[in-house]
Amino acid sequence: MSRESFLLPNGEGYRIKSDEYSRSRGGSSEMLDVRCARCSTKVLIYQKDGPGHLKRCYSDRIAFRFVNPDKESDEALLQCPQCDQMIGRRMIYKPESREAYGLVPGSFSKRKYIPEK
Numbered sequence: 001m002s003r004e005s006f007l008l009p010n011g012e013g014y015r016i017k018s019d020e021y022s023r024s025r026g027g028s029s030e031m032l033d034v035r036c037a038r039c040s041t042k043v044l045i046y047q048k049d050g051p052g053h054l055k056r057c058y059s060d061r062i063a064f065r066f067v068n069p070d071k072e073s074d075e076a077l078l079q080c081p082q083c084d085q086m087i088g089r090r091m092i093y094k095p096e097s098r099e100a101y102g103l104v105p106g107s108f109s110k111r112k113y114i115p116e117k
Helices: 020-024
Strands: 005-007 013-015 029-036 042-049 056-058 062-065 077-079 086-093 098-103 108-112
Touching: 042 077, 056 086
Parallel strands: none
Antiparallel strands: 005 013, 029 042, 029 108, 042 062, 056 098, 077 086, 086 098
8 A cells, every 4th residue: 555545454445635624734644543541442543634733533534433343332422442431522613614523632642553564
């Protein structure tokens, strides 16, 4: 896979999106591994566009969301699949009219996503 494509945990490929949103943020993107701050369980893989803090995760930039198949999940909440800590809540980001998850500060950690081989 090229530098602009990644292999996800489910074996599917993900191609970095380049659209008006990424271009308005300088055109730089990186893939992040977002984890629960409490138990370090992976929560999602996310394409972050531009510099700055991670305050929200746009739904169209979530490459992969980890869920616990044994638990029923509420799509309005972004929760840790292991310990159920709330990471974020679904919202509409009004300036762009985009669906996103507003993240709870301190409830997650992030690092650059490195695909497993």
